Amino acid sequence: MEKRVIFRGWLLPICLVAPQLIISVVFFFYPAAQAVWQSLFIPDPFGLSAQYVGLGNFEYLLSDKYYRASFVTTAVFSILVTLCSMVPALFLAVCADRLIKSSGIYRTLLIWPYAVAPAVAGVLWMFMFNTRVGIISWYLGQLGYDWNHVLNDGEAMGLVVVASAWGRISYNFLFFFAALQSVPKSVIEAGAIDGARFWRRFFDIVLPLITPTAFFLMVVNVVYSFFETFGVIHTITSGGPQQATTILVYKVFSDGFVGQDLGSSSAQSVILLVLVGALTIIQFKYVEKRVHY
Amino acid sequence: MTYVSLNSVKKSFGPTEVIHGVTMDIKEGEFIVIVGPSGCGKSTLLRMVAGLETISSGEIEIAGVVVNDKEPMDRNIAMVFQNYALYPHMTVYQNMGYGLKLAGDSKAEIDQKVQDAAELLQLSELLNRKPRQLSGGQRQRVAMGRAIVRKPSVFLFDEPLSNLDAKLRVQMRLEIRDLQRKLGITSLYVTHDQVEAMTMADRMIVMNGGRAEQIGTPLDVYRKPSSLFAAQFIGSPAMNIFDARIENNTLQMGETIIAAIEMPDQAVKLGIRPEHFVPSPTGAIKISIKATEPLGANTLLHGKLSGMGQNITVSMQGVHELSEINPTMAFDVERENIHLFDASNGKRLS
Ligand SMILES: Nc1ncnc2c1ncn2[C@@H]1O[C@H](COP(=O)(O)OP(=O)(O)OP(=O)(O)O)[C@@H](O)[C@H]1O
Ligand SMILES: [Mg+2]
Numbered sequence: 001m002e003k004r005v006i007f008r009g010w011l012l013p014i015c016l017v018a019p020q021l022i023i024s025v026v027f028f029f030y031p032a033a034q035a036v037w038q039s040l041f042i043p044d045p046f047g048l049s050a051q052y053v054g055l056g057n058f059e060y061l062l063s064d065k066y067y068r069a070s071f072v073t074t075a076v077f078s079i080l081v082t083l084c085s086m087v088p089a090l091f092l093a094v095c096a097d098r099l100i101k102s103s104g105i106y107r108t109l110l111i112w113p114y115a116v117a118p119a120v121a122g123v124l125w126m127f128m129f130n131t132r133v134g135i136i137s138w139y140l141g142q143l144g145y146d147w148n149h150v151l152n153d154g155e156a157m158g159l160v161v162v163a164s165a166w167g168r169i170s171y172n173f174l175f176f177f178a179a180l181q182s183v184p185k186s187v188i189e190a191g192a193i194d195g196a197r198f199w200r201r202f203f204d205i206v207l208p209l210i211t212p213t214a215f216f217l218m219v220v221n222v223v224y225s226f227f228e229t230f231g232v233i234h235t236i237t238s239g240g241p242q243q244a245t246t247i248l249v250y251k252v253f254s255d256g257f258v259g260q261d262l263g264s265s266s267a268q269s270v271i272l273l274v275l276v277g278a279l280t281i282i283q284f285k286y287v288e289k290r291v292h293y
Numbered sequence: 294m295t296y297v298s299l300n301s302v303k304k305s306f307g308p309t310e311v312i313h314g315v316t317m318d319i320k321e322g323e324f325i326v327i328v329g330p331s332g333c334g335k336s337t338l339l340r341m342v343a344g345l346e347t348i349s350s351g352e353i354e355i356a357g358v359v360v361n362d363k364e365p366m367d368r369n370i371a372m373v374f375q376n377y378a379l380y381p382h383m384t385v386y387q388n389m390g391y392g393l394k395l396a397g398d399s400k401a402e403i404d405q406k407v408q409d410a411a412e413l414l415q416l417s418e419l420l421n422r423k424p425r426q427l428s429g430g431q432r433q434r435v436a437m438g439r440a441i442v443r444k445p446s447v448f449l450f451d452e453p454l455s456n457l458d459a460k461l462r463v464q465m466r467l468e469i470r471d472l473q474r475k476l477g478i479t480s481l482y483v484t485h486d487q488v489e490a491m492t493m494a495d496r497m498i499v500m501n502g503g504r505a506e507q508i509g510t511p512l513d514v515y516r517k518p519s520s521l522f523a524a525q526f527i528g529s530p531a532m533n534i535f536d537a538r539i540e541n542n543t544l545q546m547g548e549t550i551i552a553a554i555e556m557p558d559q560a561v562k563l564g565i566r567p568e569h570f571v572p573s574p575t576g577a578i579k580i581s582i583k584a585t586e587p588l589g590a591n592t593l594l595h596g597k598l599s600g601m602g603q604n605i606t607v608s609m610q611g612v613h614e615l616s617e618i619n620p621t622m623a624f625d626v627e628r629e630n631i632h633l634f635d636a637s638n639g640k641r642l643s
Contacts, residue, residue: 186378189345194392194439195366204391208382 032273038266050263057267066243067251067268074247077161078225084165085221086214089172094202096173097180114170122235125163149237153244156237160245163236164229172217179213180206219283226276248272295354296321296479297342297447302351304337304503311337313503314351322477324470328490329500330526335483336451338500342481343372343449356446366395371440372449375456377432379424379439385411386420389438396443410442413472430461437469441476448473448480454489466493487527491515499523517632521639524564524632530593532632533605537563544631547601551577552628554643561642564632567593567608576623580605587612594622 007013039057041050061067116124128136129149137147149155183206191201207214230249233239239246239254246254249272256265297319304312312334319325327335340346342353344365352359360368371392379388386407393403411417414434424432433453440448453469454462470493473480484490490497491511499507499514499522507519511527518524524532537546538560544551546563568591570578582596594607599621607624633642 184376184378186374186376187380189343189365190372190374190378190380190439191391192345192365193343193370193372194443195395196391197364197366200395205380 032269035266035269035273038262039270040263042263053263057263058271061264061267061271069243070246070248070251073157073243073245074226077157077229077245077247078222080157080161081164081168081225081229082218082221084161085168086172086217088165089169089217090176090214092169093173093176093180094206096177111170111174113167116167117231119231119235121167122160122163122232125159125166125232126236129159151241153241156241156245160229160233160236163232164225168221168224172221175213175217176210179210183209215283215286219280222279222283223276226272248275294321295319296323296356297481298352298354299338299342300352300354302338302341302353303349304334304341304346305349310349311503312341312349315498315500315505317498317505317508319479319481321479324473324480324482324493324495326490326494326497327481327483327500328487328494328497328526329485329506331485333500334503335485335500339372339449339451339481339483342447343370344368368447369445370447370449371443371445372451373433373436373440373453375452377424377436377453379432379435381424384421384423385416385427385435385438388424388435389442392439392443406442407438410438413441414438429457430465433457433465437472441472441478444476445478448478448482450480450482452483452485454484455486462489469493487529491527499526501526517641518564519641521562521564521634524634528566530567530606530608532564532566534634535563535565535598535601535603535605536636537561537633539633544633546578546598549577549579549600551626552631554628554631554633556633556642560636562634562636562639564634565626565630567606569626569630570607570609570624571626572609572622573625574623576625578624578626579621580607580624581621582615582618585613585615585618587614594618 038050040052040054042053042057043050113121126134128134129147131137131148131150134147140147147155149159187205187209188201191205196204226247227249229247230253233245233247233250234253237245239250248268252265252268252272255261255268259265295318299315299317299319301314301316302312303310303314315338317325327338329335337346341348342355344360344363344367348361352361354360355368355370380391383391389407389410390403393406398406407420408417411420414437416431416434416438419427419431419435424435427435433456436453450469454465457465466489469482482489482493494511496508496510497514498505501520501522507514507523509517509519514523514527518527518532521534525534535546537544537551539545539554539556539558541558542553542555544554544561544563551563579599580594580596581599582594584595586593586595589612591608591610592613594609594613596605596607597603598605634640635642
C-alpha cells in the first residue's frame with residue numbers, strides 16, 4: 001500500500017517545494033546555464049565586451065597540454081582519494097563490527113573528522129607537514145627523510161590526497177559499519193562452520209554482500225574528490241608545484257579567477273559537468289546490473 | 294559407543310547463567326532431539342556444540358576429543374539454521390560446494406559430491422539458481438545439502454522446519470529422519486514442537502529454564518515423565534494435573550478415592566493424560582461435560598470434575614456430539630496411567 005498525502009490546490013505543495021527549487025535554480029541551474037553561455041565567448045581582458053567564438057574555447061582546451069595533464073592529475077587524485085578514504089574506512093568498520101560493545105566510543109571518535117570543514121582540514125594538515133614548522137615533517141626529518149611538498153610533486157599529491165581522504169573516512173565508515181551490521185549473523189556463522197576463517201569469510205561472504213554500499217560510496221567519493229576537495233588543495237598547495245595538484249575543478253578556479261579567462265573557465269565547467277554526470281550515470285547503471293544477488 | 298558427550302556443560306552470558314549444567318552421552322548414529330519452550334536455552338546448547346558460543350564451564354567431547362577450545366571448522370560438524378543462512382550471492386551449487394572448496398577438494402571431487410547430494414535431495418534441477426529464486430522448502434533442502442556434502446561427523450539442526458507450512462513440515466520431518474538413518478550421522482535437533490520431538494527422536498532432552506528435565510526415549514518420557522514440566526510439555530493435548538493427596542494408602546481427590554496406593558501420607562499432584570480415561574459406569578472420576586471437539590478419529594471432551602470445579606480434558610475414541618452424550622460421565626484410570634508428582638518440587642513420585 002502506498003502512503004501518500006493528497007493536497008488540495010496548488011499553493012501549499014508549491015510553498016513546500018519552493019525553498020529547494022529556489023536554491024537549485026539560483027545556485028545550480030542559473031550558474032550552469034550562464035557557464036554554458038559564457039563558454040561560447042572570449043571576453044576582453046577588462047570584461048567589458050565579449051566575442052562569440054562558438055566551440056572555440058572547447059577546441060582550444062582539448063588541444064591544450066596543461067588541460068590534458070590536469071585530466072590525468074584528476075584521475076590519479078580521485079582514484080587515490082577514493083581508495084584512501086574507502087579502504088581504511090572499511091577496515092575500521094570491520095574492526096568495529098568485531099567488537100560491537102566498545103564501538104560506541106570508537107564510532108564517536110571516528111565521526112569527528114567529518115565535522116571538520118575541508119579548508120580547515122587543509123590548514124591542519126598543512127601545518128603538520130609544513131616544511132619549516134610542521135611536527136610531522138620534523139619527525140620525518142629526524143628519521144632522515146627530507147619532506148618538502150612545496151617542491152616535490154609526489155609529496156604534494158600525497159599530502160592533498162591524505163588531507164582530502166581523511167575527513168571522508170568517518171563518513172564512509174558509518175555506511176560500511178551499517179552495511180556490515182546488516183549482514184545476517186547466521187550466514188557468517190555458516191561460513192565459519194563451512195571452514196572459512198575470518199578474512200576468508202570477509203572476502204567470500206561479507207564483501208559480496210556489502211557491494212551495494214561500496215558502490216554507492218564509490219560514486220559519492222568520486223564526486224567528492226572532483227568538487228569538494230577544492231578547499232584542501234587551495235589551502236595546501238594552490239595547485240602546485242607546477243600544476244602537479246591542479247585538478248580540473250582547481251583549474252576552473254585558477255583560469256577563471258586568477259587568470260581571468262572566463263570563457264575557457266566556463267568551458268571547463270561545462271566539460272566537468274558533463275563528465276561527472278556521465279560518470280554517475282555509468283556507475284549507477286553498473287550498480288543496478290552487477291550488484292543484485 | 295559414546296560419540297558426543299556433554300559433561301556438566303554450563304553457559305553464562307555476563308552474570309546470567311542460562312544453561313545450568315547439562316550432562317549427556319550420545320551414541321554414534323543417534324538422533325537426539327532437544328525440546329523445550331522458547332528461551333529455555335536449546336539454541337545456546339546446540340551452538341556450544343557447534344563452537345559458535347564459548348563454553349563457560351564443563352566439557353564437550355566429539356569422537357573422543359575435547360572440543361571446548363576448537364573453532365567450529367575444526368569440529369567436523371555441519372549445521373542447518375532456522376533461517377537456512379544460505380549465501381545469498383552464491384548459486385545452489387556454490388552454496389553446497391563452498392565447504393568442499395575450502396577443504397581443498399578438486400573441482401571434479403566437488404562436482405561429484407554436489408551432484409550426488411543434489412540427487413539425494415532432488416535439487417539437481419535447481420543447481421544454478423540463487424537462494425532468492427527458491428521456495429521455502431527448496432531452501433530448506435539446500436541447507437540440508439550444504440550440511441551433508443561434507444560428510445560431517447555430527448549434524449546440528451536448529452528448528453529447521455519452523456518456517457515451513459504444516460504439510461511441508463510433516464513431509465520434511467520424514468525426509469530428514471530418513472536421510473539421517475541412511476547416512477547414519479549422529480544428530481542433534483532443536484525444536485519447540487513436541488510432535489516433532491516425539492516422532493523424530495531416538496532420545497530426547499526435555500529442557501526447561503536451562504536444565505535438562507529429562508533425557509530418554511520418547512516413550513520413556515511419555516510413559517514416565519520425570520517431572521511435572523516434562524509431563525505437561527510432552528503429549529497433546531496436555532496432561533491433566535490435579536491437586537490430590539495420599540491418605541491411608543489411598544489416593545484421594547476431594548472426597549473421592551481414586552485408587553489404592555502405598556505411600557506415606559502427603560499432598561501430591563496427580564497427572565492423567567486425556568487419552569487414558571476409560572469410560573466406566575462405576576468409575577470414580579465423574580465429569581460434567583461442557584463442550585466437545587470432534588477431531589475425527591477421536592473427540593475431546595472438555596468439562597469440570599463434579600463437585601470440584603477443576604477443568605479437565607478427556608480424549609475419547611470416535612465422534613461424539615455434545616447433544617448425544619450423557620452430560621455427566623464417569624471414568625476410570627488404570628494404575629499405570631496414574632502419574633504422581635511431589636506437590637512442592639514437581640518431581641515424579643511414582
Ligand atoms: N547473546 C546473548 N546474550 C545474552 N543472553 C542471551 C544471548 N543469547 C541468548 N541469551 C539468553 O539465553 C536464554 C536462552 O536462549 P536460547 O536462544 O538458547 O533459547 P531457545 O531455547 O533457543 O529459544 P527459542 O525457542 O525461542 O529459539 C534466553 O533467556 C536468552 O535471553
Ligand atoms: Mg532458539
